[in-house]
Amino acid sequence: MDGNGNGEGKVYVGNINVSARKARKLLMSDLKLGKLVDWGTAFSLWPIHLTTSCCGCEFAAAWSPRYDNEQHGALPWIGPRQTNMIIIEGTVTKKMACAVRIVWEQMPQPKFAIAMGACALDGGIFYNSYNIVRPWQIVPVDVYIPGCPPRPESVAKSIIMLQKKIREKQVASKFVEEGWRPDKEYVIPKEDLCSWWRG
Numbered sequence: 653m654d655g656n657g658n659g660e661g662k663v664y665v666g667n668i669n670v671s672a673r674k675a676r677k678l679l680m681s682d683l684k685l686g687k688l689v690d691w692g693t694a695f696s697l698w699p700i701h702l703t704t705s706c707c708g709c710e711f712a713a714a715w716s717p718r719y720d721n722e723q724h725g726a727l728p729w730i731g732p733r734q735t736n737m738i739i740i741e742g743t744v745t746k747k748m749a750c751a752v753r754i755v756w757e758q759m760p761q762p763k764f765a766i767a768m769g770a771c772a773l774d775g776g777i778f779y780n781s782y783n784i785v786r787p788w789q790i791v792p793v794d795v796y797i798p799g800c801p802p803r804p805e806s807v808a809k810s811i812i813m814l815q816k817k818i819r820e821k822q823v824a825s826k827f828v829e830e831g832w833r834p835d836k837e838y839v840i841p842k843e844d845l846c847s848w849w850r851g
C-alpha cells in the first residue's frame with residue numbers, strides 16, 4: 653500500500669508468531685528488503701578487539717594507515733555487545749578458550765568468525781602441545797586465513813571473502829527471516845571450556 657492508502661495491503665491476524673513469520677517473509681523475500689539487509693551487514697562488520705597471540709600484530713597492521721581496512725567497511729571495536737565479528741588471532745590456549753567463548757556469547761546475531769594464522773588452522777608450531785584448542789571447537793568459523801604470520805593483505809582478503817559470502821548466501825536476511833543461520837550449525841563446545849579457570 654502506498655502512502656495515500658492506494659494499492660493492495662496485507663493484514664495478518666491470528667497467532668502472533670505465525671503472523672510475525674509471514675510479515676518477515678514478506679519484507680525479506682517478497683519486498684526484496686533482504687538484499688538491503690545483506691548489503692548493510694556485509695559493509696558493517698565490527699570485529700572485536702580480542703588478541704589471543706602474536707597474529708594480533710598483523711591484525712593491528714591491517715587497520716594501520718598503510719592497509720586501511722576501514723575502507724572495506726570493517727572497524728575493530730572493544731565492546732563485545734556492539735560487535736558482530738570475531739577474528740581469532742592465532743593460538744588459543746585452553747585458558748583463553750573460555751574468554752573467547754564468553755565474548756562470542758555476548759555478541760549479537762548474526763555474527764561471524766574468522767580464524768587467522770597457522771596456529772588457528774591446526775595448531776601451527778604448537779600443533780602437538782597439550783594446551784591448544786582449535787578455534788572451530790569454540791565458535792563456527794566462516795573464513796580461515798593461512799600463514800605464519802598472515803600478511804595484513806590476507807586479513808583484507810578474508811573480510812572481502814566474508815562479505816561475498818554474506819551477500820551470496822543471504823546470511824543476514826535469512827537470519828532475520830528464519831531466526832538462525834541456515835549455512836552454519838551453531839557450535840556447542842563438547843567440553844566445559846571454563847573448567848581450566850575453575851581448577
Ligand code: SF4
Pocket residue numbers: 705706707741742743768769770771772776777799800801802
Ligand atoms: S600463526 Fe605464527 S604469528 Fe600467528 S599466532 Fe601462530 S606463531 Fe604467532
